[in-house]
Amino acid sequence: MSNLVIVESPAKAKTIKKYLGKDFEVIASMGHVRDLPSARLSVDVKKDFAPKYEIIKGKEKLVDELKKLAGKSDKVYLATDPDREGEAISWHLAYILGLDMNDTNRVEFNEITKSGVKNGMDNPRAVNIDLVNAQQARRILDRLVGYKLSPFVSQKIRRGLSAGRVQSVAVRIIVDRENEIRAFVPQEYWSIDAKLVPKGARKAFSAAFYGSADGKKIEIKSKEQADEILSKLEGAEYTVTKVKNGTRKKSPVPPFITSTLQQEASRKLSFQSRRTMRVAQELYEGVDIDGIGATGLITYMRTDSLRVSNEAMKEAADFISVKYGKTYLPSKPRYFKSRNNAQDGHEAIRPTSVNLTPERVKSNLTTDQYKLYKLIWERFLASQMADCIQKTTQVDIEANDFLFKASGYRVDFDGFTVLYVESKDEAEAKASELPTLEKDMPLKLKEIAPNQHFTQPPARFTEASLIKALEEYGIGRPSTYAATITTIVGREYVKREGKTLHPTELGEALSNLMKERFPKIVNVKFTAQMEQDLDTVESGDVEWVALLNQFYGDFEKTLKKAKTDMEGVKIQLKEDQTDIVCEKCGRLMVVKVGRYGKFIACPGWPECKNIIPYTEKIGVSCPDCGSDIIIRRTKKGKIFYGCSSFPKCNFMSWNEPTNKKCPQCGGMLYKKKGKKETLYCNKEGCGYEKK
Numbered sequence: 001m002s003n004l005v006i007v008e009s010p011a012k013a014k015t016i017k018k019y020l021g022k023d024f025e026v027i028a029s030m031g032h033v034r035d036l037p038s039a040r041l042s043v044d045v046k047k048d049f050a051p052k053y054e055i056i057k058g059k060e061k062l063v064d065e066l067k068k069l070a071g072k073s074d075k076v077y078l079a080t081d082p083d084r085e086g087e088a089i090s091w092h093l094a095y096i097l098g099l100d101m102n103d104t105n106r107v108e109f110n111e112i113t114k115s116g117v118k119n120g121m122d123n124p125r126a127v128n129i130d131l132v133n134a135q136q137a138r139r140i141l142d143r144l145v146g147y148k149l150s151p152f153v154s155q156k157i158r159r160g161l162s163a164g165r166v167q168s169v170a171v172r173i174i175v176d177r178e179n180e181i182r183a184f185v186p187q188e189y190w191s192i193d194a195k196l197v198p199k200g201a202r203k204a205f206s207a208a209f210y211g212s213a214d215g216k217k218i219e220i221k222s223k224e225q226a227d228e229i230l231s232k233l234e235g236a237e238y239t240v241t242k243v244k245n246g247t248r249k250k251s252p253v254p255p256f257i258t259s260t261l262q263q264e265a266s267r268k269l270s271f272q273s274r275r276t277m278r279v280a281q282e283l284y285e286g287v288d289i290d291g292i293g294a295t296g297l298i299t300y301m302r303t304d305s306l307r308v309s310n311e312a313m314k315e316a317a318d319f320i321s322v323k324y325g326k327t328y329l330p331s332k333p334r335y336f337k338s339r340n341n342a343q344d345g346h347e348a349i350r351p352t353s354v355n356l357t358p359e360r361v362k363s364n365l366t367t368d369q370y371k372l373y374k375l376i377w378e379r380f381l382a383s384q385m386a387d388c389i390q391k392t393t394q395v396d397i398e399a400n401d402f403l404f405k406a407s408g409y410r411v412d413f414d415g416f417t418v419l420y421v422e423s424k425d426e427a428e429a430k431a432s433e434l435p436t437l438e439k440d441m442p443l444k445l446k447e448i449a450p451n452q453h454f455t456q457p458p459a460r461f462t463e464a465s466l467i468k469a470l471e472e473y474g475i476g477r478p479s480t481y482a483a484t485i486t487t488i489v490g491r492e493y494v495k496r497e498g499k500t501l502h503p504t505e506l507g508e509a510l511s512n513l514m515k516e517r518f519p520k521i522v523n524v525k526f527t528a529q530m531e532q533d534l535d536t537v538e539s540g541d542v543e544w545v546a547l548l549n550q551f552y553g554d555f556e557k558t559l560k561k562a563k564t565d566m567e568g569v570k571i572q573l574k575e576d577q578t579d580i581v582c583e584k585c586g587r588l589m590v591v592k593v594g595r596y597g598k599f600i601a602c603p604g605w606p607e608c609k610n611i612i613p614y615t616e617k618i619g620v621s622c623p624d625c626g627s628d629i630i631i632r633r634t635k636k637g638k639i640f641y642g643c644s645s646f647p648k649c650n651f652m653s654w655n656e657p658t659n660k661k662c663p664q665c666g667g668m669l670y671k672k673k674g675k676k677e678t679l680y681c682n683k684e685g686c687g688y689e690k691k
Contacts (some may be wrong), residue, residue, distance in 0.1 A: 004073035005107075006066065006093055015286030015294040016079070019117040020340045025069060029080065033059050033066075034092040036139065045552065049140050051091070060387065072099045075105070077124065078102060082108035082346060083302050084538070088135035091127050102126055111352045112286050112296030134538035137547060141165060141534075144552060145521065147404050148559055157509055157571045162491060165521065165530075166476040166484050168514050171493045172522040173469060174461055175503045175511040184457035190220040192229060194404055195447040196238055196397070198435050204446045205434050213398050226450040228323040233400055238443040242396035248409065250388040252416040254306045254336035255348040255380040258478035259471045261301065264379070266464035267423035269371050270499070273463055273482035277301065279372045280349070289356070289364050292345045296352055297361065298376055302479040303346040306336035307382075312350055316384040319354045328415065330386045352382040378420040385416035385421060393434045397443065408434035460500040474528035509571055517562040520554070584610045615644060620657045621670045625649040629657055655680075664688045 005026045007013050008126040017026040034053045044050040054134040055063055070076050076099060078090035090106050099105060106127045109120040112414035142165050149163035191343040192209035209229070211218040256264070261280065264474070265271040271279075286294045313333045320328050351373070358374040365373060376555070389412040397404040410433045411417070416685050449690040451653030461469065467481045476484060488494045503511070515524045521527075528549070536542040576591040591614060592601045598614040618641065627645040632652075634640065641657055643649040655670040662669055662681035672678040 002073045003075045003077065004069050005079050007076045007287055008086065008089065009281075011282065012285040015112045015296060016117055018294050019114050020121070025073070027066065027069060029066070029089060029093060030059070030062065032056060032092070033063055034087055034096060036143055041143065043140050045144075049548045049552075051136065051431040052142055055096075062086060066093070067097060068358070070099075077105055077107050078127070079107045079109060079120065081302070082110060082300055084131055084135045084138075085479070086133040087128055091129075091132040094127055094435060101129070109300075110346050111299045112284060113352045115293075116296065116352070122166075130538055130540040133544045134534060137534055137537050137544040140548060141530075141551065144352055144548075144555070148555070149518070149521070152262070152335075152559065152563065153513060156513060156566060156569065157506070158573065161485075161506075161510065163510070163514065163521075164487070165527065166480060166520075167487050167491075167493075168511070168522050169475050169527045170466065170470065170484050170525060171488050171503065171507050172511045172515065173466070173473075173524070174488075174494055174501055175508050177458060177461060178503050178508070181457040181460065186454040186456070188221060189225040189453050189455065190223065190687060191451045191453060192220065192226060193449055193451060194220070194238070195405075196443040197446050198437060198441060198443055203435065205406060205408070205432070207397050207404040210403045210405045213401045213403050215403065218462070220450075223450070224453065229402065230448065230450060233402060233448065236400035236402075236445075238397055238399045238404070238445055240395060240437050240439055240441040240443065241398045242394075243437055243439055244394040246392045246394075247412070248390045248392050250390060250415075250417070252334070252382045252385060252387075252420070253379070253422045255308060255350050255383045256376060257304045257306065257348055258302050259467050259481065260303065261349055261376070261480075262467050263464040264423060265375060266462060266499070268375060271368075271372070272485070273467065274486050275368070276372065277482045279368045280376075283369060283373055283376075287361070287364055287369065289361055297356060297373055299348075299350050299352060300346045301349050303349060304339065304478055305346055306338045307346075307347045308336075308348055308350060308383075312347070312354075313384060316354050316381055320381065320385055323420065324385075327413075328386050329420070330384070332385055348380075349376055351377045354381055379422075382416040382420035385419065386413070388417045389413040393437070394438050395434065406434060407655065408432050409572055449535075460502060462499045462501065466501060473524050474531050476523065479629070505573055509573060517566070518558055520558070565608060580612070582608060582610050584608050617644075618656065620659055622649060622651050623657070624651045653682075662686060662688050 003020075003024045005016065005020065005024055006029055007026060008029055008031055010028045010030075013026040013028045017024065020026065028545035035056050036051055037054050042052045042054075044052065055520060078093055078096060078099075080089040080093070086108075087106075091101075091550065093099075094101055094105075104124040104126055107120040107124050109116050145165045146162060149168075150161060153163050154161045194207045194209070195204040195622045197204045197208055209220070218229075220229065234335060254260075260278075262276050264272040265276040266273065269276075270633060280298065283297045284299070284301050286296045288294050289297075297412060310333075317329055317333065354377065358377050360371060361373065362370050390409045391412045392409045393407065395406045397406065439646075457466060459465070463485055466476075467483065470476055470481060470484075471478065488507070489496060489501075492504055493510060494501050495504055496502075511522065533542065533547055537544045537547060578589050578591060578600060580589045580600060581587070582589050582604070585602060585604050585608040587602055587604050587608070589600050589610075589612070590603050591598055600612045600614050602608040602610040615628075617628045620629045621627070622629050622643040624647070625645055625648070627643050627649060628639050629651070630644045632640050632642045641653045641655075643651040653670060655672050658669050658671060658679065660669040660679060662683070663668070665683050665686045667681050667683040669681055669688075672680055677691070679690045
């Protein structure tokens with residue numbers, strides 16, 4: 001018996017082959033094999049948006065090989081990824097290979113383990129055409145928006161720009177936040193903080209001024225007001241008037257879904273979303289583990305469901321009971337409710353076996369794989385653990401008809417926090433443990449001080465908070481967030497400064513044009529509604545051609561009007577002037593941005609067409625020849641540092657050179673980035689390093 005199984009990646013093929021044995025040939029399609037060609041629109045709008053698919057360039061030999069193997073096989077199984085995109089790849093493969101679309105040859109693996117593969121092979125089904133049509137509708141909609149809008153914005157702003165259904169909304173969200181920050185007017189306010197010591201104690205605790213003794217809050221808006229209150233507090237006696245003790249339960253967060261995994265990996269590991277998804281894919285597809293061989297370590301990583309199998313919950317409970325004791329188990333297994341519009345085809349992201357602990361597999365993983373696997377493993381296990389129990393104390397303190405308040409807590413039982421605590425985008429105020437306090441207890445004032453504050457503008461988005469916002473608005477799908485962020489940064493609509501995302505002048509110009517001329521495309525509610533409408537195609541409730549017709553008629557009219565209204569109009573971006581004098585006409589040259597990045601040009605174009613390459617100096621001289629060191633980029637955009645006299649001087653460094661000298665040998669020190677920036681000397685035999 002000859003069976004052919006087609007998967008998407010070679011790593012996955014290797015792992016699955018191990019479980020299926022000699023009667024099965026497993027081969028990778030290397031992703032999509034057929035798609036809309038990029039050179040043209042490839043959608044016949046007049047014929048019900050008929051897509052014109054072609055074999056992807058460079059995959060002709062692979063397709064021929066697939067056809068030969070399929071022809072020799074008794075049965076062909078389509079085992080591409082278990083999602084909308086994977087379903088479409090299976091449909092394209094079935095078409096290319098001439099397979100019966102009604103045949104039960106589509107198999108799904110939620111996890112690449114022995115049981116996961118067996119379960120998938122035991123439950124084949126026909127290709128789900130509703131799922132395929134949902135993918136086609138999205139693909140065609142994005143193609144229509146991108147290919148119709150991009151030439152327009154390129155003509156109105158500058159060559160080589162692109163606009164897209166989801167990316168344009170993401171840019172708008174970042175631009176709108178920047179406008180909020182600019183419009184923000186800080187308001188002054190003051191606090192009065194006292195350090196108090198109970199009778200017989202040594203350690204002071206903090207209490208904050210609240211208001212009058214009758215419980216009415218007083219807002220302190222100036223130094224004069226703060227000084228007036230302080231003068232009334234001179235010589236005051238501080239007395240505890242109320243003590244409220246309580247118990248607070250803190251429950252664990254659910255296991256990861258795609259979006260929360262990207263958010264937490266950004267916060268805790270400083271991973272960009274693209275890096276997170278690449279590493280998660282590797283963990284899903286399979287890693288060689290000592291004593292086991294190739295096995296998938298996590299379940300499928302593109303999911304927005306919080307469902308967890310009963311088997312996985314039982315395994316987690318057994319592990320927790322042995323490792324931490326039965327007191328760390330909740331009274332009953334934890335079930336988490338998914339969002340209303342979540343696709344429930346897969347479980348939440350979890351380890352395929354909690355017995356494969358991070359330490360057990362560490363030697364077989366890369367550093368990135370280990371970090372991400374540890375994060376997933378700990379989050380899942382913690383989600384099945386008991387609550388953290390905290391004993392809370394709230395205290396009222398009176399002094400000369402004024403009221404101070406203090407609060408604190410102590411952990412009575414650590415529960416799940418022994419293993420994992422979720423990070424937050426904003427820093428949380430830390431509450432310390434209070435000493436034992438009783439009503440009518442006198443307190444000694446150790447210190448009191450006024451503190452000036454100003455209200456803060458909303459924070460700029462990070463990758464984590466942007467993904468959270470997109471998910472809350474219902475824009476795009478978790479599986480597309482990484483690609484969306486990569487696109488808007490790569491197109492220079494947004495730039496990264498540390499972890500925060502800032503709009504560029506180009507991004508603001510594009511967003512303003514889109515808001516003015518295509519308000520629906522960048523409208524958050526409209527885009528979210530479109531996502532919901534596309535989901536109805538997947539459920540089979542709406543026909544995809546009808547949905548595209550409904551959208552395209554209005555879109556085409558809007559585009560036509562924009563072209564008419566803006567005929568001959570060109571949006572001018574601000575150009576940074578340099579101190580470089582044009583050798584041909586004497587003008588000061590300016591920095592321009594073209595299709596391939598920045599360059600320096602004469603502002604006298606078209607009379608003077610002088611241009612020179614753009615270089616970014618870092619203010620450091622080359623240690624080999626004394627010329628300027630400049631920022632350079634590889635073909636893939638990775639930054640490195642090189643001598644401006646190249647090719648006469650071949651100095652190059654991946655790490656940034658500095659003007660600081662090594663205290664041991666006098667050589668140049670370089671910056672090495674990490675959780676803590678490090679200065680180091682790279683001279684052979686020196687080894688100096690300082691965080």
